[in-house]
Amino acid sequence: MSTAINTHRRIVLAKRPQGAPTTETFSLQSAALPGLGEGQVLLRTLYLSLDPYMRGRISEAKSYAQSVGLGELMVGATVSRVLASTHPEFKLGELVLGNTGWQDHAISDGSGLSQLDPQMPRPSWALGVLGMPGFTAYTGLLEIGQAKAGETVVVAAATGAVGALVGQIAKIKGCRVVGIAGGAEKCRYAVEELGFDACIDHREAGLAAKLADACPQGIDVYFENVGGAVFQAVLPLLNVGARVPVCGLIAQYNAQELPSGPDQSPLLMRALLTKRIRMQGFIIFDHYDDRYGEFLKQMSQWLADGRIKVLEDVVVGLENAPQAFIGLLEGRNFGKLVVQMAA
Amino acid sequence: MSTAINTHRRIVLAKRPQGAPTTETFSLQSAALPGLGEGQVLLRTLYLSLDPYMRGRISEAKSYAQSVGLGELMVGATVSRVLASTHPEFKLGELVLGNTGWQDHAISDGSGLSQLDPQMPRPSWALGVLGMPGFTAYTGLLEIGQAKAGETVVVAAATGAVGALVGQIAKIKGCRVVGIAGGAEKCRYAVEELGFDACIDHREAGLAAKLADACPQGIDVYFENVGGAVFQAVLPLLNVGARVPVCGLIAQYNAQELPSGPDQSPLLMRALLTKRIRMQGFIIFDHYDDRYGEFLKQMSQWLADGRIKVLEDVVVGLENAPQAFIGLLEGRNFGKLVVQMAA
Numbered sequence: 247m248s249t250a251i252n253t254h255r256r257i258v259l260a261k262r263p264q265g266a267p268t269t270e271t272f273s274l275q276s277a278a279l280p281g282l283g284e285g286q287v288l289l290r291t292l293y294l295s296l297d298p299y300m301r302g303r304i305s306e307a308k309s310y311a312q313s314v315g316l317g318e319l320m321v322g323a324t325v326s327r328v329l330a331s332t333h334p335e336f337k338l339g340e341l342v343l344g345n346t347g348w349q350d351h352a353i354s355d356g357s358g359l360s361q362l363d364p365q366m367p368r369p370s371w372a373l374g375v376l377g378m379p380g381f382t383a384y385t386g387l388l389e390i391g392q393a394k395a396g397e398t399v400v401v402a403a404a405t406g407a408v409g410a411l412v413g414q415i416a417k418i419k420g421c422r423v424v425g426i427a428g429g430a431e432k433c434r435y436a437v438e439e440l441g442f443d444a445c446i447d448h449r450e451a452g453l454a455a456k457l458a459d460a461c462p463q464g465i466d467v468y469f470e471n472v473g474g475a476v477f478q479a480v481l482p483l484l485n486v487g488a489r490v491p492v493c494g495l496i497a498q499y500n501a502q503e504l505p506s507g508p509d510q511s512p513l514l515m516r517a518l519l520t521k522r523i524r525m526q527g528f529i530i531f532d533h534y535d536d537r538y539g540e541f542l543k544q545m546s547q548w549l550a551d552g553r554i555k556v557l558e559d560v561v562v563g564l565e566n567a568p569q570a571f572i573g574l575l576e577g578r579n580f581g582k583l584v585v586q587m588a589a
Numbered sequence: 590m591s592t593a594i595n596t597h598r599r600i601v602l603a604k605r606p607q608g609a610p611t612t613e614t615f616s617l618q619s620a621a622l623p624g625l626g627e628g629q630v631l632l633r634t635l636y637l638s639l640d641p642y643m644r645g646r647i648s649e650a651k652s653y654a655q656s657v658g659l660g661e662l663m664v665g666a667t668v669s670r671v672l673a674s675t676h677p678e679f680k681l682g683e684l685v686l687g688n689t690g691w692q693d694h695a696i697s698d699g700s701g702l703s704q705l706d707p708q709m710p711r712p713s714w715a716l717g718v719l720g721m722p723g724f725t726a727y728t729g730l731l732e733i734g735q736a737k738a739g740e741t742v743v744v745a746a747a748t749g750a751v752g753a754l755v756g757q758i759a760k761i762k763g764c765r766v767v768g769i770a771g772g773a774e775k776c777r778y779a780v781e782e783l784g785f786d787a788c789i790d791h792r793e794a795g796l797a798a799k800l801a802d803a804c805p806q807g808i809d810v811y812f813e814n815v816g817g818a819v820f821q822a823v824l825p826l827l828n829v830g831a832r833v834p835v836c837g838l839i840a841q842y843n844a845q846e847l848p849s850g851p852d853q854s855p856l857l858m859r860a861l862l863t864k865r866i867r868m869q870g871f872i873i874f875d876h877y878d879d880r881y882g883e884f885l886k887q888m889s890q891w892l893a894d895g896r897i898k899v900l901e902d903v904v905v906g907l908e909n910a911p912q913a914f915i916g917l918l919e920g921r922n923f924g925k926l927v928v929q930m931a932a
Contacts, residue, residue, distance in 0.1 A: 302863075310829075310863045473858050486653075492862045498855045507850015512841045514854055515816050518870035519835045520645075520653045525868045527861035 256349035272568040289326035295373035301499040320348035374582035383411035390491035395420030397466035402426040407582035454479040557581030599692035615911040632669035638716035644842040663691035717925035726754035733834035738763030740809035745769040750925035797822040900924030
C-alpha cells in the first residue's frame, strides 16, 4: 500500500512524578513503526482522550489497574482512522475506538477496537458524551446514586467531562442540581448554558455557607469526583438516606502526604451511621456488560433532542498532551479534554 | 385491685457526660406511681435492655433520635409483666415488650407495647436474639452486607449482643468468619462455642498482622460496630467489591475530640474508590416494616434447631444498671447485656 509509514511520534512515561506531574514526567519520542503483518490494522490517531484516571496509572502505587512502566507508552483511549488493514473485520477509512495511547499511529491486531457509527455527529464524542465519561455520569448518578425526581444533587467539577453530564442528566430526571466549579466563568456556564439551578465557585471564600444556601432541602446525592475541601463542605448537608457515588478524587491525586490532623474520619463514619448514608466507589469498566447499550441509546436520543449540551476542550497536537494533562489535574480544562491529532 | 403500688424506683439522666459516663451521670430516684386510668396498664419491668445506642441518647448532639433531657427517665427497651389492666387488649399476667425505660414499673396506654409469645423459652430473648440486636445482625449482614457463601466476614465485638449473632449467622450461610474481641477468654468462646473460624484479641499487639493472617482471601464483608483502630486494621484487607454495613461505632462514642492527625479520610476515600467498596450506615428502626417477620421466623427456627447459641450477660437489680452500662461502653460485657429486675 502507499500508506507505509516508517517513523512516528509517541509519548512515554519518562519519570514518576512526586506530587503534580510536570513536563519532565513525559517524553516525546520518535519511534519506528513496523510493517503491517497478517491480520493487522494500521491506525492514524485522530483524537486522544485525557482523563484524570491517568494520574493513577503513572503512580507506582497499585490502583485498580496496572501502572505504566518507565519508558512505556502512555495509555489512553483514542479515536482513529484505519489507514491500512490486513484484518478481515476492519476496512480502510473506517473510524475505530480503541485504547492505543499517546501516539500518532498504532498497529493493532483488532483486539479492543470497535467500529464507530460513521453517522456520529463528531467522532470525538466517542471519548466523551457517548463514551466512558458519559457512561460514568449516567451509571454513577442513576444506578449507584439512585437519583430521583425532586431530590437535590450536588456535583463538583461542574464543567468537567463527567460533572457537566451528571448535572444535565439530573436536570432531565427532575432533580435540583447544584454544581461546584473553579471560577466565575465556569459557574456562569453551568447555570446559563447547562441549566444547573446554582453553581458555587470553590475558589471564593465561604464554600460551606454558600452550599448550604443553595441546598435548602439538604443534599440527597453527592456525586464525588473531587474529594478534599469540597467533600468537607458537603458532608454536614447530606440528608438521611443520602447516596454518595465515589467516582474520582482529583483533589487528592497529586498529594504526597495526608493532610495534617486532626483525623476527620470519625466524623465521616458518624455521619454515615446517623444519617444512614450509602457511599460506594465505582469504576466504570465494571459496568459495560450491564447497561452500556441502554446508556448509548438513551444518551444518543437526548443529544438528538437537544437536551444535552456537549462541552469539549480540544487541544491540537500530540506534543501538547503533557501540558494539557497537567492542566486537567489543576482544573484548567473547560469540558471534556481531548487532543486532536488529525482531522 | 390488690396490686396498687404507690412509689417505685427510676433512673434519670443527672448530668451529661464529658467523655465516658460515670455513676454521677445517672441518678436513682424514688418516684410516685399514679393510679391506673381508663385504658391503661400497670407494668412490672422484668428485664431492661442496655445497648450502646444509649450513649448517643445522653449526648446533647443530635443523633438520629431525640436526646434524653436532664432529669428525664433513661430510655430503654423492656420486657414487663402486666400487673393490672384497664386496657381491652392487655390482660393480667401477660408478658409485653415495650420501651418503658430504666424503672421498676410503668403505666402505659398500650402504645408501643406488644405481647410476647408465652411459649418463648426466655422472655429476655425478646431484647436480644429475637429482638432488636438479633434483627440488627440479620439485616446488617444479609441485606446491607449481602454476605454470600464462601466469602470472608469480619466482625468486631465478637461476643457482644450483635457481633455474636453476626458471626453465627454468617457461619450458617457458609462464610468464613473472623471475630475481633477484647481478651483471650472472649476469643476462645467465639471460636470454641460460637464456631467462628478465628478470633483476634485486639488488646494484644499486632492486630493488623494477625487479622491479615486470619483472612488469607481478604475481607468481603466487615460488619462495623466498633470503628477506631479496628477499622484501620480492616481497611487495607477489604477486597474489591467489599461491603461495610456501619451499625455502630462504640470505640468513638465516648471521644471528646477527634484523634490527632494526619487526617486519614483520604485513605478511606481512596480505598472506597479503587476497591469499589460500598459502605452504608443503617439504623435498624428503619427496617421493621420490611423484614422483621421473616427474621423472627428464621431466627426462631435456628434457635429451635440449636444452630444459634444465645449469650446473655445478666445483671440483677435496677440499681446496678448505671455501672453495667458504663462497662458495656468499655467492652466489659460478655454477650447481650440485660438488667433483670424481677422474675
